[in-house]
Amino acid sequence: MPEQSLQDQLKALHDTLQDSPQLDEATQALLTQIAHDIDNLESKTAPPNDLTDLLQEQVIQFENDHPAISAILRQITDTLGRIGV
Secondary structure (H helix, E strand, O other), X not given: OHHHHHHXXXXXXXXXXXXXXXXXXXXXXXXXXXXXXXXXHHOOOOOOOOHHHHHXXXXXXXXXXOHHHHHHHHHHHHHHXXXXX
């Protein structure tokens, strides 16, 4: 069940990133890399050890300026925790 939730949350992150042209290129690239790393979880590729820490940093960074992205990242962090990442 958490894996399906994670897929849904990743889709929401991808959709939100496409709808957020106001993000600078570095931020867009970082979020895209995070999404890619999480996608790799499904193919059993090991994620970077600091993936959860990186997600939490991004949640804090986006809290005021990009609340939709922040909320999605928070959900992804919670889901990753539930599946043991």
